Amino acid sequence: MAARLTRFLFLLELATYGPGYAGVAKMKVVEEPNTFGLNNPFLPQTSRLQPKREPSPVSGPVHLFRLSGKCFSLVESMYKYEFCPFHNVTQHEQTFRWNAYSGILGIWHEWEIANNTFRGMWMRDGDSCHSQSRQSKVSLQVELTCGKSNRLAHVSEPSTCVYALTFETPLVCHPHSLLVYPALPMALQQRWDQVEQDLADELITPQGYEKLLRALFEDAGYLKTPEESKSAQQEGGVQGPVFETLESCNKAQKELSKEIKRLKSVLTQHGIPYSNPAETSSSERLGSKTPTDRTTEQLRGNTGLLGNTL
Numbered sequence: 141m142a143a144r145l146t147r148f149l150f151l152l153e154l155a156t157y158g159p160g161y162a163g164v165a166k167m168k169v170v171e172e173p174n175t176f177g178l179n180n181p182f183l184p185q186t187s188r189l190q191p192k193r194e195p196s197p198v199s200g201p202v203h204l205f206r207l208s209g210k211c212f213s214l215v216e217s218m219y220k221y222e223f224c225p226f227h228n229v230t231q232h233e234q235t236f237r238w239n240a241y242s243g244i245l246g247i248w249h250e251w252e253i254a255n256n257t258f259r260g261m262w263m264r265d266g267d268s269c270h271s272q273s274r275q276s277k278v279s280l281q282v283e284l285t286c287g288k289s290n291r292l293a294h295v296s297e298p299s300t301c302v303y304a305l306t307f308e309t310p311l312v313c314h315p316h317s318l319l320v321y322p323a324l325p326m327a328l329q330q331r332w333d334q335v336e337q338d339l340a341d342e343l344i345t346p347q348g349y350e351k352l353l354r355a356l357f358e359d360a361g362y363l364k365t366p367e368e369s370k371s372a373q374q375e376g377g378v379q380g381p382v383f384e385t386l387e388s389c390n391k392a393q394k395e396l397s398k399e400i401k402r403l404k405s406v407l408t409q410h411g412i413p414y415s416n417p418a419e420t421s422s423s424e425r426l427g428s429k430t431p432t433d434r435t436t437e438q439l440r441g442n443t444g445l446l447g448n449t450l
Contacts, residue, residue: 189230192265195248198226199361200258201323203311207290212307214292221245223292223305229263229280243267245303246280251362256353258318258362260284269301280305286313320362328360 198208207225214221220232228247233240246263253259263280280303287293287308294306312318321329335356339349357363407414 189242189244191228191244191247193247195227196250196364197361200251201311201318203317207309207311210290212290212292214295216295221292221295221305223282223307225261225282225307229266229282229303229305250364251357252281253320253357253362256320258284258320258323279303282307284309284312284318286310320357324356324360328356331356 198205204225208227209224211222211224211227213223215234218234220234222230222232224230226248229245230243231245232242244266246266249262249264251258251260252262261282261284263282266279279301282305285293285306285308288310290309290311291307292305293308296304298304316322321332324332332353335344335349335352338344339346344352354363358365404414
């Protein structure tokens, strides 16, 4: 009925104004896809993300190297998480908002080793995380657990800006599959044997034993030295001033205080309100977790993995 009425009104106007009206009323409709802004979930998102640094080299148990170059995703709530072993972890908001979030939660950094066993993968130097008037880098730990297939099983945020992922894979089902000793080259295995002997002969203390093992894991590429970790963080962010002496630091602090006082005076003269930034408590600062627990028993068994289990 509505279509007939519309056609009748069009013919009536055509008869009233003449054939020229049709040319005036002619309209061209251009169909153009809506991109929903820069973060359209239907467009490849990882190509738009800019990592702050290159991932660390692939390291650890050799049978896990086959995971390199592959990615595994999980959608929880309205976010899609993508874990690419030995590369990075990304997060994408699955909405049609024009400014939907997409970011890097962490870049492959190092292993977490506890009780001389690979316990998880640390992804660090993620995108900036703004919370409670502070800014820090997102970091993330990936726990490897036994499963029937390779899949990203769970994602959580146990503390602000720190995420935890659980990745299931049949590659870690054997009880010896994540032992550190079998993954080491022969030279480092012999070095470890000597450290064990020195501890048994009481030539070194337990603290010295832990320090020597830490250095051994760093030489194997499983852990990063403090200098390497600092270099990686500076590579991805703005470097602050470096002072060689306490005197130069105090001098710079006085000059900065004088400049702040001058700027406050200018704001006051022009009637512009201002407030001091909120202080960040020490409890809010996040530090890296260093495993300390260990047992004296060293398992050095076979990983038990034969052939390609993927």
